[in-house]
Amino acid sequence: MFKSFPLLVLLIVLAGCASKKEEKTACCTPKKGKEIQAKNEIPGLSVYQLDMTWKNQQDNEMRLSSLAGKPVLMTMIYTHCAYACPLMVSDLKKTEALFTETEREQFRIVLVSFDPDRDHPERLNTYAESQQLGSNWTLLQGSHEQTKALSVALQISYELLPDSSIDHANSKVVLNKQGEIVYRLNGLSTDPAAVAAALRQEMED
Numbered sequence: 001m002f003k004s005f006p007l008l009v010l011l012i013v014l015a016g017c018a019s020k021k022e023e024k025t026a027c028c029t030p031k032k033g034k035e036i037q038a039k040n041e042i043p044g045l046s047v048y049q050l051d052m053t054w055k056n057q058q059d060n061e062m063r064l065s066s067l068a069g070k071p072v073l074m075t076m077i078y079t080h081c082a083y084a085c086p087l088m089v090s091d092l093k094k095t096e097a098l099f100t101e102t103e104r105e106q107f108r109i110v111l112v113s114f115d116p117d118r119d120h121p122e123r124l125n126t127y128a129e130s131q132q133l134g135s136n137w138t139l140l141q142g143s144h145e146q147t148k149a150l151s152v153a154l155q156i157s158y159e160l161l162p163d164s165s166i167d168h169a170n171s172k173v174v175l176n177k178q179g180e181i182v183y184r185l186n187g188l189s190t191d192p193a194a195v196a197a198a199l200r201q202e203m204e205d
Contacts, residue, residue, distance in 0.1 A: 043179075043180055048063075048067065051064060052146045054112075054140040054141065057127075064150075065179070067138075071108075071174060071175065071177060071202035072107065072174070072179070073174055073195065074111075074173050075156070076111070076113070076150075078115035078119055081165075087170075088172070090189075091172065092111075099199075103203070105136065106203045109138070110140065113141050113142075118164075124139040127139065154173050155169075156171050170188050171185065172185045174195065176205070182198065183198035
């Protein structure tokens with residue numbers, strides 16, 4: 001699956017770091033006040049070490065490392081999902097609603113597709129418009145290899161089924177300004193205040 005041994009080691013370490021419980025992860029606690037100035041300052045446990053090129057909903061290429069500098073609320077969905085993914089997006093929108101317009105400029109919300117074959121940028125853009133997602137939302141499509149690598153790093157498992165549906169976990173992950181996992185909340189229709197509190201903590205650091 002992976003082309004390099006260092007990448008495999010990174011993913012194993014990241015998987016062990018992120019707790020499956022609804023709690024802060026002790027091993028990934030960020031250093032206060034640290035800002036990203038260059039790629040070589042990205043910590044070894046950062047998701048941004050998986051610095052591959054993705055396409056966003058505007059059909060522009062971008063790297064995960066370009067998200068550095070602001071906290072990120074990230075999850076994985078696919079736009080043909082009829083039940084779980086709309087609920088997940090609804091959860092994220094409820095979390096976003098707890099912030100003022102000015103505060104929303106201080107963090108990003110990122111949706112990464114499980115379904116590279118169908119969730120091309122035009123489809124993602126249509127989905128973003130139908131869900132009335134704001135300018136601080138980024139929707140990403142990558143290759144199958146990239147998608148699998150990121151899912152391992154985020155500990156959001158999935159399986160492509162013969163009928164083109166996707167069986168997947170439902171987790172909301174908060175990344176600090178350096179891309180380290182600092183909070184995870186599993187499940188659907190969860191308390192938006194818990195995620196908002198984790199984001200606020202990272203916004204203040």
